């Protein structure tokens with residue numbers, strides 16, 4: 331019996347068979363559930379995690395890794411019911427090596443925990459987490475890539491990774507980069523072929539990450555923000571594009587009128603009358619450097635003929651003051667809508683076409699959008715060298731087990747017992763898929779592929795065959811997160 335073996339390996343209290351708990355762990359935010367895992371396990375160390383994978387492998391049972399569970403592309407939703415779902419959130423060790431500018435974090439450490447632990451020592455990872463960093467883990471995030479805080483200067487979570495430790499399908503643990511050297515440590519990603527890259531963005535299809543090594547930088551001593559208002563997306567995007575190429579801002583993003591309505595309710599009254607807004611956060615080793623960068627951004631933001639005027643920068647400042655708290659209000663709208671982002675990763679040149687394409691798509695669906703009370707907002711954000719364009723589709727619906735446990739208390743009290751609205755759900759999920767296909771038709775890629783984005787269909791056949799061959803080499807019986815990446 332696998333349950334007995336798992337109990338012996340990690341303790342009976344960490345082997346969960348309760349139906350409601352298994353449902354909570356198995357369904358993500360997407361409102362498109364797949365199967366419910368037969369068993370959920372909560373190992374307490376990298377060694378226990380590897381033992382779980384080995385036991386499942388011996389018995390021919392699939393495993394699915396889950397970090398914070400705050401993604402929405404069916405990445406950790408089991409594709410078959412006979413699955414052991416591995417919750418990594420008890421793996422919490424953080425080893426800071428300020429001398430070598432590297433931190434080793436267990437897979438289950440959240441970005442907030444990492445930020446608090448490192449900043450207490452005067453250091454930080456260069457990219458320091460997604461807006462969801464109160465829940466999102468290092469292991470989950472590296473498995474699907476992610477951007478936001480610090481990305482304008484330092485890129486994505488993948489760009490700051492110097493090594494990984496991964497439990498393969500048979501439970502054998504391997505390390506990558508200089509960490510794989512018999513006498514080594516994870517100071518460099520490059521030693522022979524870059525095996526680290528193989529596991530970054532694999533959405534858990536090639537193994538289960540147990541630990542990650544990430545770069546460290548000194549905590550920036552100076553921070554400022556500057557914001558601008560525009561009448562059109564095109565004006566805001568022209569300034570964003572010009573600024574992004576300079577790589578002097580840590581965060582760069584555009585909000586739309588619908589987002590402003592939300593933030594006005596939270597007290598940002600200066601957004602009244604603002605159509606599109608553009609925000610920059612700047613950080614550096616001293617005020618003089620930061621002031622110089624802000625002046626350059628001010629010149630770009632208010633360039634004559636560019637349509638921009640400077641506004642209060644309280645929004646990016648508030649985000650920096652509580653980096654991982656504010657974004658979570660996005661779980662449930664103030665009128666009980668669930669919100670589901672769908673994004674495309676684009677070179678700068680393609681973003682205007684993507685935005686126009688989505689606006690046209692909305693116009694073609696306006697009747698159903700109005701009838702079922704759907705809404706669409708836009709976030710446009712930069713990582714070093716390219717752009718993520720992210721429409722967010724909202725619809726009125728039951729909030730589901732994840733939001734019921736993690737959304738702000740007031741939202742759960744008001745909307746926790748709202749019944750499913752299957753018509754709006756079908757329209758919302760359908761519109762989301764149409765937007766994903768539109769992004770793909772324009773050459774957009776995706777950060778969190780999971781089992782939802784059309785990865786397989788978007789790739790040239792020879793490339794997909796190579797990815798499938800790698801999967802086969804690691805996992806010939808398809809026992810690690812089957813269905814992820816379409817494999």
Ligand SMILES: Cc1cc2nc3c(=O)[nH]c(=O)nc-3n(C[C@H](O)[C@H](O)[C@H](O)COP(=O)(O)OP(=O)(O)OC[C@H]3O[C@@H](n4cnc5c(N)ncnc54)[C@H](O)[C@@H]3O)c2cc1C
Nearest residue numbers: 397398399400401405460461462467469470476477534539
């Ligand atoms: C309100 C909100 C704000 C958000 N803000 C951002 C943002 O600013 N930037 C951004 O990029 N994204 C954002 N996201 C999306 C999401 O939070 C991120 O993708 C995050 O990285 C998910 O981390 P997680 O630990 O919850 O991963 P999970 O959802 O648990 O898992 C994601 C995938 O990784 C796999 N996985 C998990 N752990 C492991 C492991 N140890 N080894 C191998 N595979 C594993 C899972 O099987 C799954 O396929 C946001 C989401 C919400 C709801």
